[in-house]
Amino acid sequence: MYAIIESCGKQYKVTEGDVVFFEKLDVEEGKKVTFDSVVLVSDDKKVEVGTPYVKGVKVEGKVVSHGKGKKILVYKYKAKKNYRRTQGHRQPYTKVEITKIKTAAEKAEAKTETKTAEKKVAASKTAKKETVKE
Numbered sequence: 001m002y003a004i005i006e007s008c009g010k011q012y013k014v015t016e017g018d019v020v021f022f023e024k025l026d027v028e029e030g031k032k033v034t035f036d037s038v039v040l041v042s043d044d045k046k047v048e049v050g051t052p053y054v055k056g057v058k059v060e061g062k063v064v065s066h067g068k069g070k071k072i073l074v075y076k077y078k079a080k081k082n083y084r085r086t087q088g089h090r091q092p093y094t095k096v097e098i099t100k101i102k103t104a105a106e107k108a109e110a111k112t113e114t115k116t117a118e119k120k121v122a123a124s125k126t127a128k129k130e131t132v133k134e
Contacts (some may be wrong), residue, residue, distance in 0.1 A: 001044070032099075
């Protein structure tokens with residue numbers, strides 16, 4: 001299963017377990033980050049394409065670290081004018097490990113599981129109350 005998400009003005013193809021380098025995000029190291037703007041989700045059987053985003057799908061990740069990319073040199077030059085300028089630049093990034101791709105179907109299953117578990121707990125409590133009264 002993979003998803004294409006939109007973040008920082010770019011689109012990234014991610015799968016569970018991937019480590020992706022995003023533009024600098026304002027999230028501390030070790031914290032969870034959620035990407036709601038999912039453009040496309042594909043499992044082996046079907047592909048869902050959003051208009052513009054797929055509803056009910058989220059991609060969760062964990063921030064591994066922050067850092068700066070490799071230095072690039074920006075060189076300005078004007079011919080015959082003795083004008084030369086050199087400037088360096090290092091782009092900041094955030095390293096994120098993708099932990100889970102949550103689809104709408106998985107959310108619905110999780111809700112029904114919690115409701116059935118709550119019903120079982122409630123039923124067992126009422127059964128205990130009835131046995132105590134007798």
